[in-house]
Structure formats: C-alpha cells, structure tokens
Amino acid sequence: MKRGLTHILGGVVLSGLLSSVSFASDFSQQTKQQTIAKLSSILVEEYVFEDIAKNVSAKLQSDFNAGKFSQYQNPESFAKALTKWLQIQAKDRHLRVRMNPNTDSKVGAKARLQQELLMPAPVGIGSQGVIEASMLEGNIGYLKLNGFHVLDDAKPYLDAALTLLSSSEALIIDVRKNGGGSPHTVQYLCSYFFADKLLLNSLYYREGDETQDFYVLSDVGGKKLTDIPLYILTSERTFSAAEEFSYNMRTRNRATLVGEYTGGAANPGDMFAINDVFSAFIATGTAINPVTKTNWETTGVEPHVKVDAEQALDKAVSLAKKQVAVRWQATKLQRQKDIQKLFTLLEKVSANLTYDDAQKQLYLTNLALLFKELKLDRFALTELALEVIEIQPSLAALLLEANAQQFPNSGFIYGYWAQALAQGGDKVAARKLLSMALTQVKDEYHKKHLKDELAKLAENASL
Incomplete structure (x- = not known):
C-alpha cells in the first residue's frame, strides 16, 4: 500500500494535508534533542541507502551536539534547517522534515477532513491533474498537467485529453508546475507514445531488497501516438514523478525537453512520525533508469533546449511548427503519389x-x-x-x-x-x-x- 503512494506523498498530496501547522509554545532543547535522536534512528532503519543513512545520522548527531541548530528557536525554522541540512548531506531532495497539523491526535483525521471539505478545491483536483487540453495554432496539441494522480482516478481524464489531441500534428506536454504523483500514472502516460514493450524505469526498495519494473503497457484507453513529434516543458518546479516522465522520454529519445533543469528528486518514500511536533519524509527507494543505469537525483533532468520556464511554451511552439512543416512536405509528396494511384484506379474501373x-x-x-x-x-x-x-x-x-x-x-x-x-x-x-x-x-x-x-x-x- 505504501508503495502505491510513494510519489504522491512526495509531491501532489502532502502540501494540502500539512498546510495547517503548529507553532508549539513549548518547543524546548529537550524536544530538539528527542527529534534529532528519533530522526537519526528512522534514517538508519528506513533510508534506501543504508551506508549513507549511517553516515548522515552520525553527522547529524555530531552537528547537533556541536550547536549547529541552536539558533533555531521555533519549530518552523528548525524544520526548514533540518530539511536543508538533510538534502545537502544525503544529496536527496525528497528528504524533508515537516511540522505536524495543528490538531489533537485523537481527532486529527476528522479535523483535516473537515478543513479540506470546507476549503475551495485546489486547481486540477477535480480533473485529476489535467489542467488543459487544447489545440494551438498550426494544429499543435497542448496538454498541461500539474500532477500525476492515482491512475484509477486520472486515467479517464488522460484518455479524454489525449483522444481530443490525437489529431494533432505535434504535441506539447507542460509539466513546468507538476509536483509529482504516482509512478503508475507516469507509466500509463508514457505508454501512449511507444509501440514496443520497453522498460521505462525501475524502483528499487531497501525493504525486502525489491525492484519494481515499469514497462510500456500494450493497451491504453485511446489511440497510441507513437509517431507524433513530442515536446515536454520543464522548470525547476518540475518534481519527482514529473521528472520521471521527462527522464523516461528523454533517455528513450522520444521527446524534446524545453525549459529549465528540473528539481532533482528521484527517490520515492513515505512519511514517518518523529513526535507530536514533526514528521519526516524519508526516501525508502530509488529510481533506476534502464538506459543510464542511474537517475536524476539532485542533478535534475537536463532539457535539450535551455530557456527560462516562462519562455518554454513559445519556444516549443516554434520548434514544433518547424518540424510539422518539414513532415508536411514529406507527407504532401506521398499524398500526390497516392492521389495519382486513386485516379488511375478510377480510370481503370471506368474502362x-x-x-x-x-x-x-x-x-x-x-x-x-x-x-x-x-x-x-x-x-x-x-x-x-x-x-x-x-x-x-x-x-x-x-x-x-x-x-x-x-x-x-x-x-x-x-x-x-x-x-x-x-x-x-x-x-x-x-x-x-x-x-x-x-x-x-x-x-x-x-x-x-x-x-x-x-x-x-x-x-x-x-x-
């Protein structure tokens, strides 16, 4: 069950669940010390790379004892400092410390549910991350996704969007503000653009020494678009599962990436409770690309065409129009031959x-x-x-x-x-x-x- 939610917890859902935070008035040195001790223990027990976990845990204890975090006198600043320190030391941008919701633990779930139901829905929740599907000038399709939601929920929206865009001469997929989501939904979207059953990505988990492979699916809910010119828009806010989508398509030479280096978060994981004040997102697995044998952790996914995120759409449209024009000339020549075949056949039948x-x-x-x-x-x-x-x-x-x-x-x-x-x-x-x-x-x-x-x-x- 946890592994079905790994990327979601790292990106799309977490921020909504933990938007209400507690500024504990009794935040003390003892709470800090207990937090460091428990966090160190969780790292050693759960972090995907055991040797890194042991080294980071030991250094965390040492730096804390040396007064490294003494200047942070409230939970919010302490959590931010720990997050920054962990990401630098472990070279893992999924690692982070969060403050727990400001609710009594006995009614926490009820309070969160009430809060969510009485707040306006975030953009894209109702359409499961599919923000826009439209036709641009030049018969260029545009699909904007702000998350890779659970596949059972997202599938009908993705199928509808890609059916609408299936007549496009080229397709642009915008993940510039996509915080991540489910690897199964990434697998499904990728499968629209490949005919062969390729291995797209693997996720290795320390628990059970297990590897989960994600291959191109034979069947999707719409027409496969295996020959369409494809462009993916990226930014530094492209994160987690959205990076996996970009990396999969880049390493298989299936798409041109336009924009900025992505956020650099490749290791899926889960939330772990530290104490009443804090929880931590700990990476329990890591992505392994079959082509590069590595992933995009910390470095991010490199775009083919580097431009500011705000300029990425215009640039991709320009590139797409040029490619569409070249392809049309080849199509036009072939159609001229086929039209002549048709007219010749009609003359033969007439005679x-x-x-x-x-x-x-x-x-x-x-x-x-x-x-x-x-x-x-x-x-x-x-x-x-x-x-x-x-x-x-x-x-x-x-x-x-x-x-x-x-x-x-x-x-x-x-x-x-x-x-x-x-x-x-x-x-x-x-x-x-x-x-x-x-x-x-x-x-x-x-x-x-x-x-x-x-x-x-x-x-x-x-x-």
Whole structure:
C-alpha cells in the first residue's frame, strides 16, 4: 500500500494535508534533542541507502551536539534547517522534515477532513491533474498537467485529453508546475507514445531488497501516438514523478525537453512520525533508469533546449511548427503519389465496368488501402460517387461499397449505394442492401433514412 503512494506523498498530496501547522509554545532543547535522536534512528532503519543513512545520522548527531541548530528557536525554522541540512548531506531532495497539523491526535483525521471539505478545491483536483487540453495554432496539441494522480482516478481524464489531441500534428506536454504523483500514472502516460514493450524505469526498495519494473503497457484507453513529434516543458518546479516522465522520454529519445533543469528528486518514500511536533519524509527507494543505469537525483533532468520556464511554451511552439512543416512536405509528396494511384484506379474501373467478382474484390482492396493512406473521411468517396451516379452507376456503387466498408454504421452511405444499384437497373439488389443495412445500423436517425429509401424504391416500382 505504501508503495502505491510513494510519489504522491512526495509531491501532489502532502502540501494540502500539512498546510495547517503548529507553532508549539513549548518547543524546548529537550524536544530538539528527542527529534534529532528519533530522526537519526528512522534514517538508519528506513533510508534506501543504508551506508549513507549511517553516515548522515552520525553527522547529524555530531552537528547537533556541536550547536549547529541552536539558533533555531521555533519549530518552523528548525524544520526548514533540518530539511536543508538533510538534502545537502544525503544529496536527496525528497528528504524533508515537516511540522505536524495543528490538531489533537485523537481527532486529527476528522479535523483535516473537515478543513479540506470546507476549503475551495485546489486547481486540477477535480480533473485529476489535467489542467488543459487544447489545440494551438498550426494544429499543435497542448496538454498541461500539474500532477500525476492515482491512475484509477486520472486515467479517464488522460484518455479524454489525449483522444481530443490525437489529431494533432505535434504535441506539447507542460509539466513546468507538476509536483509529482504516482509512478503508475507516469507509466500509463508514457505508454501512449511507444509501440514496443520497453522498460521505462525501475524502483528499487531497501525493504525486502525489491525492484519494481515499469514497462510500456500494450493497451491504453485511446489511440497510441507513437509517431507524433513530442515536446515536454520543464522548470525547476518540475518534481519527482514529473521528472520521471521527462527522464523516461528523454533517455528513450522520444521527446524534446524545453525549459529549465528540473528539481532533482528521484527517490520515492513515505512519511514517518518523529513526535507530536514533526514528521519526516524519508526516501525508502530509488529510481533506476534502464538506459543510464542511474537517475536524476539532485542533478535534475537536463532539457535539450535551455530557456527560462516562462519562455518554454513559445519556444516549443516554434520548434514544433518547424518540424510539422518539414513532415508536411514529406507527407504532401506521398499524398500526390497516392492521389495519382486513386485516379488511375478510377480510370481503370471506368474502362472496365464488366468486371467479375474477383476483379471487383481487387478493386475494393486497392480502394481500402488508398483510403487509409490518404486518411479520407466518409465524404470523400461519397462525393466522387455522387458526381458519376447518373452516368456511371456501377462505378458509383463500387465507390460507395468501398466507403461502407470503412463506415459500416452510416445509413446515408448505404442509401446512396442503393440508389446507385437502382440507377444501374438492379432494384432487387438495392432492396436487399437496404434491408441488410437496417439490421446493421444502430442509430435511429440513420434507420429512418434507410426506411425512407426503401419506401421510395417501393413507390417507384409501383409507378
């Protein structure tokens, strides 16, 4: 259970839980001494690197005895001083000492719950960290995340955002103000951008000498975007799990990072009670990247393009537009070739309207391939068919049959197809087609259209 919350406790949730602090009036030398002794003990017992823990613990005791922290006369300044000292000595930016909430221990949970429910919700809580999903100029997608919330909660919001942005020519993911969260949610988001089952990251825990591996997931809730140009915006406030996301994508050469060095916190952990006044976040594990065999602890994740955080979005948009323009030229050349293939095929069909079933199937197969290559919508072949339905109904019927294969739930395509068959003199086939389509199509509006077409056929037959 603890390990499911490690990054969350280090980033997204903790600040909200401990926002109300106690300025203890009885803060004494004895409380300080007891705090140092207990903190030292917790470090030795729980910190991920036992040898570092022993050295840091011994130095902490020594520095305290030498009067290192004597000038800090209230809990708040003492906690800040201990945090700074620990992060420097252990080279671990997850380590910190916090003041406990100012509530009686017997009703602490109730008081915190009441406080949270009666305060306005922080930005992004309702949407599980998904702050914005929008299309920028140039068909560039923009996704802003301020946290990696628990996967079960965040998944539908991430899926919805990435479905919205799936038609983008390039995608920018903004984690400049992202304080971290769940490694499982990082794994899920990364999985949208890889086809192969790569090892993204591993978390080693001292307890049990256990390593947990995070691979690319085969399935996500939307379309995988394995080829989209990707840019990640970073800042010194990019922390913990948000750094893991950035580091994963950087080491796999899947994204261009734009902005500042990140915060440098790679070691997950848990909160431990010291006494009535203080608690400490202690790193119980560490991240191990499969490519670098190390992580971003203390150093932070280095961006490819270094600019001030405030300028990162503009810079990424500029880079994305250039890459989109280059990719479009290559796409345009290929589309010109595929368009010519399509027109050549139509000319071949027009010149051979007495083809047999085998030849018809070959035509349909080739049309389906070109349909996908050109990414045609449901209107493209329909318009081509309607232009020739009066003079070449057999060609129109073939085009509409190919279109129906791509959009089998469109009653209007079946309706036009039946019109082409009837125009060619095969009203029996037209009626059979419409009757079949009525069992296939789900939408009631489309069903009504098919019934109307059947009625027209019957009316024309009686004239």
